Amino acid sequence: MPGYAERLRMAGLRVTRPRVTVLEAVEAHPHADTETIFGSVRNALPEVSRQAVYDVLHALTRVGLIRRMQPSGLVARYESRVGDNHHHVVCRSCGVIADVDCAVGAAPCLTPSDDYGFELDEAEVIYWGLCAECSQA
Numbered sequence: 001m002p003g004y005a006e007r008l009r010m011a012g013l014r015v016t017r018p019r020v021t022v023l024e025a026v027e028a029h030p031h032a033d034t035e036t037i038f039g040s041v042r043n044a045l046p047e048v049s050r051q052a053v054y055d056v057l058h059a060l061t062r063v064g065l066i067r068r069m070q071p072s073g074l075v076a077r078y079e080s081r082v083g084d085n086h087h088h089v090v091c092r093s094c095g096v097i098a099d100v101d102c103a104v105g106a107a108p109c110l111t112p113s114d115d116y117g118f119e120l121d122e123a124e125v126i127y128w129g130l131c132a133e134c135s136q137a
Helices: 004-010 017-028 034-044 050-062 132-136
Strands: 067-069 077-079 087-091 097-100 126-129
Touching: 004 017, 017 034, 017 050, 034 050, 050 067
Parallel strands: 087 126
Antiparallel strands: 067 077, 087 097
16 A cells, blocks of 8 residues: 555645644544544644644545544544445444445445436445443443
């Protein structure tokens, strides 16, 4: 996989310290919320503003370098695993999130009963339940 600078250039974005640092933070903290990412970036770049981190997250999501997800009732989360149409499982109690690979085939990996003429390229599924730790509590 290309380095952060190369990925930014390939996506048509200028290479900046905030962009590289946000990519590093998202990769280091899968499914992290904005606050967690901001804290991680702020540790590396104390001068960065909250708005700058929001702007970078938006830009990276727009060009497909990161993925934004927001399970119902939770704040938005970000991940660097993109382009493979995987799904997620979320604990109803503690909110932990884990990746779930598609069960069959390639994207969209699920077939709806009716596609209404849409050309489908992705399916987003969120499984809900209790993680092992919460189910034992």
